[in-house]
Amino acid sequence: MRRLIGLLLAFILGVGLTAARAQKVKDAVAVDPDVHNVVLENEHVRVFEARAGGGAKSPMHSHPPFVLASLGSARVKLTLPDGSKQILDLRPGTVLWLENAEHSWELLAGNLHVIGVEVKSAQAAPTK
Numbered sequence: 865m866r867r868l869i870g871l872l873l874a875f876i877l878g879v880g881l882t883a884a885r886a887q888k889v890k891d892a893v894a895v896d897p898d899v900h901n902v903v904l905e906n907e908h909v910r911v912f913e914a915r916a917g918g919g920a921k922s923p924m925h926s927h928p929p930f931v932l933a934s935l936g937s938a939r940v941k942l943t944l945p946d947g948s949k950q951i952l953d954l955r956p957g958t959v960l961w962l963e964n965a966e967h968s969w970e971l972l973a974g975n976l977h978v979i980g981v982e983v984k985s986a987q988a989a990p991t992k
Contacts, residue, residue, distance in 0.1 A: 895925040899976075909981050916976040924968040929986035934958040936977030942967045954978065 892900045893912060899922055904911040916922070924945070934954035942950045945966050954976070 890925055892922075892925040892927055896922045903979075908984055910984070912980045912982070914976060914978050914980065916971050917974075918971070920971045920976070922969050924966070926964070926966040927962065927980065928982050928984075929961075929963050930965070930980045930982040932958075932960045932962055933979045933981075934977070935979065936975045938974035938976040939972040940976065941970045941972055943969070 892914075893902055899916045899920065900912050900914050902910060902912050924943075935956055936954070937956065938954045940952045940954065942952055944950070951972075954974075
C-alpha cells in the first residue's frame with residue numbers, strides 16, 4: 865500500500881512539474897499588445913514596434929533572439945526572471961542583439977519607441 869501511495873504521489877508531483885515546465889513565459893505581442901505590435905512577418909523574420917510613455921509597465925514576457933533598434937530616448941528598468949533588475953538607457957540609434965530575452969519592464973523616463981527584428985532561423989540555433 866505504501867508503495868502504491870508513493871507511486872501515486874510521484875506521478876502527481878511529476879505531472880505538476882511537467883506542467884510548470886510547459887508553462888513558458890508568453891510572447892511579448894500576446895502579453896502586451898497595447899505596446900508591442902507586429903508590423904511585418906514572413907518565414908524569415910517577425911518585426912515588431914514597441915511604443916510606450918508615461919511610466920508604462922509591461923508584464924513578464926519573452927522574445928526569441930532579435931535585433932533591437934531604438935528610435936526614441938528612454939530609461940527602462942528591466943526585471944529578470946530571477947528578480948534581479950537592470951537599468952537600460954536607450955537613445956536614438958542604439959542597436960542591440962539580444963538572445964532569448966525574458967523580462968518585465970517599467971519605463972522610468974522618456975518615451976519608448978523601438979523596432980525589434982526577431983530572426984526565425986536564430987530560434988532553432990542552440991545557444992552558446
